[in-house]
Amino acid sequence: MRTALEQAVQLVLSGDYQLINIISVTLQMSIPSSVISLILGVPLGVLLAFCSFRGKGALVILNRTLMGLPPVVCGLLCYMLFSGVGPFRHFRLMYTIPLMIIAQVILITPIVIGNMESFAQRITPAVRETARGLGLGRGRTFLLLVSETRYQVFSTYLLGFARSIAEVGAVSMVGGAIAYKTNVMTTAIMNYTNRGDFTLGVALGVILLAMSLVLNLTVSLIQGRLSR
């Protein structure tokens, strides 16, 4: 353990090219995929809480099911769509970061939707009743509801990012863990472990945790600033 920690620190300090590349690929995947999922999922989740229509219950259950979609199944789906025999093969996205992002967006968006929906549906009746009492229209009321969920967006983003950075099943299937191209922290840890290189694996794990810590600290700092 001690040597792993030492090695982690050494790795970072030495500016090892391969390590820098793994971190960079990880961020190139995780930041876009979590941000895109947030942009798609927040309005959809709040809208789902706001609207009432036939089949809404079924839609909520469907989304909850998708929240539990096993990453390897998502990877398999993307593989079938984008590989040499799939309908989307002309996009030539197999084993690239963009396809890893697509797979993660499929995995993370339902989580964002579900998280926002379950928060928004708790305050929707009160917001709606008050807005109605003031004579505000549907559009204004929806925008107010979105604005009332704004602090929830931060914790939802962290959840999405955490899922993204920790995910291995889908990204290894569609990314292939190609060194200097699609190898991310998690797939690298798997590779080192398979090679019996435990210390390097643990070192990467420590760095992964540190990155997560830094992001969490940053977001809660921003959140604290804004909510004052």
Next chain:
Amino acid sequence: MIIRPFTKSYGGAPVLDFPGASLPEGEVCAVIGANGSGKSTLARIVAGAMASDQGRPVLEQAGPVGYLPQRPYPFQMTVEGNLLLNAPGGRADARRRAAELMEQLEIAHLARKKAHHLSGGETARMALARLLMRRYALLILDEPTAAMDIRSTSLTEALVDRYRRETGCAVLWITHSLKQAQRTADTVLFLLRGRLAEAGPMTRLLSAPTTPELRQFLDFYGA
């Protein structure tokens, strides 16, 4: 202004069977009744915030309706921001109106405070000020002073009275307090377990209640 007859049930259980009523312009109609007698249900349905069993609107419409829910929602912005949410017309006019209302309810010092940090009585005053930013033909107030102290209560009664005189609106005022009903209302609706047990001018109802239930209610609540 006419409220048509309607009924309301929650999940099959009937809670309100309302035979209709008329609310004269410029008058205050108090709704009294025990907990769970259906006062808030009546307010919500008349305000159009909830559908009756019949589905159609119950008001024979004559202009905009303002409604203060029993538990108004403070939007997560400043008190002034909450008031300006409900501002028709120009920004400068709205600011002046907001300042005036906050002054009258003695919450001017809270203008820059976040509305979700207010105390119960402060929230109630903010919500009333927010509502009165606009002109309505009918004002529905669901226990606006339930969380207020005596001073805030009297400020509220004075403000609503002034608003009514200035706009000529009808007011449907739900209250637990018979004393308050006596001070503010011209007519009374007495709800008893989801039924309209008595309705009529305030003075007549107080001096000569016809149902034993109302007599009991009056005795108990000390009119």
